[in-house]
Amino acid sequence: MHNINSQDYLYWRLVYELVTKHRFRIINLYDHGEVWLQRMEWREKNILRLVRDDINWGNYLVRDMANVTRVIDLYKQQSYSKKADFYNIFVSTYPPVDDWEYRVDNRNNVRIVLIEQTNWEQEIERLFKLLNLPSPEVKSWFSDMVDPTELINRLRQTEKNRKKAENDLLFAKKPFLTYVLVVINLIMFLLLELVGSGSTDLSTLIKFGAKYNSAILEGDWWRFITPMFLHIGFLHLLMNTLALYYLGISVERIYGTWRFLILYFAAGITGGVASFAFTTQVSAGASGAIFGCFGALLYFGVVHPSLFLRSMGWNVIVVLGINLAFGFLVPMVDNSAHIGGLIGGFLASAIVHLPNHKKSLRQAAAFLLFSVILGASLAYGFYYSDQKEDPLVVGQLSQQLIEDGNYEKANQLLSEVVQANGEVPPEILFLLSYTEIKLGQNEKAIPLLETVVEEKNDFHEAYYNLALLYLDKGDYEKAKASINKALEIKPYEGDYKALATEIEKIK
Structure with missing residues (x-):
């Protein structure tokens, strides 16, 4: 294996191994000897560029890495490639005659693998180890050598078959x-x-x-x-x-x-x-x-x-x-x-x-x-689980029942939620007091409203209802105090003004 044809075959056989046995996908394949592959798994995300060229001087690698860096930047704009590991793999007959490692701009942390006729076994084994793949039997590749053109055709057919299979997976059925x-x-x-x-x-x-x-x-x-x-x-x-x-x-x-x-x-x-x-x-x-x-x-x-x-x-x-x-x-x-x-x-x-x-x-x-x-x-x-009625839900339901005139059902729902929960929002107590008033239970409504204004001292509707109830009882002082409190909160409410005037006349 000391001639160019052998290196050509080694290059295409390496690509073939990665594609057919390890499920790498072909991004681009050029007959002149440049192939881009990718592997996107949950744990392994790799993008490989494989180049077949004879590299004589380190300047070649310096220029090549500058060009590749621009391409990699474009790949990284794609969401699925942001965390991928990038590899630049060269298959050459001989290594460069000068030093090149320290001159390469490698800000994207691209791993460079240089395979040539003196190190091909060690470098391919190192590459597969970097990719977390089992080491291949590279020597066996040469037991049934075929023309690289045949390998290229097989690679293209493999990728075509995979694309068809993927298309069948993603678009297998018609939606109905x-x-x-x-x-x-x-x-x-x-x-x-x-x-x-x-x-x-x-x-x-x-x-x-x-x-x-x-x-x-x-x-x-x-x-x-x-x-x-x-x-x-x-x-x-x-x-x-x-x-x-x-x-x-x-x-x-x-x-x-x-x-x-x-x-x-x-x-x-x-x-x-x-x-x-x-x-x-x-x-x-x-x-x-x-x-x-x-x-x-x-x-x-x-x-x-x-x-x-x-x-x-x-x-x-x-x-x-x-x-x-x-x-x-x-x-x-x-x-x-x-x-x-x-x-x-x-x-x-x-x-x-x-x-x-x-x-x-x-x-x-x-x-x-x-x-x-x-x-x-x-x-x-x-x-x-604690399946107590949600007071807010009961409040909404009760509000609808009140609007429909079903005061008894609303009163039942509200009473149950108060008993079950103990502490409820003042709005629930206000609704319960309203149903008590509508059912003629004024004495039950008064302590409910007193609790409401104690917990929420800007609840002007509650003060107004309290004033009405106190007035009905003949407790004019409390009625006056309650309606004045309602007017402090909402001074331009006509009903509140009218009730305040009525209380003053009665006194």
């Missing part, structure tokens, strides 16, 4: 269910707006199937499913519809319609169960199922890490991270449903797996883990 789900969400939103009292009305949402813990505890198990198709306001609908459209299409193309159906509902249900177990607020939306789509794409990344990172990986991870962070920072966002849906979607994807993939043990383990998590969450929600 995604469009159906979008239409269902739009129809349900219109029903909330037209048939009910609006999509932001709490009683309407509960009536149409929003997640409401009290109703679930009474047997409405279907509320783990129906919230996926309800949205609270147009902006909520718009954001979830856009997310479902883009994520759903990608997931359905990869997994196929029936697998997408299973993982979408599995994620939505686990999101609903997590919300039931860990939050008491009324909630609705397809967010849990949509986060399940994120989980499905992450599982695809586990099975095909290189393709995932090169095609969509960092975009998915960044958008997912932003959404999770937003959920933790904004109090009204049901992050329990999001995280539950993410986990449920990931595990459901492992259960159904990808088309034409079969991993029975992994699928069985995923099914077992999914069942344990779902069962444990349900048990916790039903038997161990």
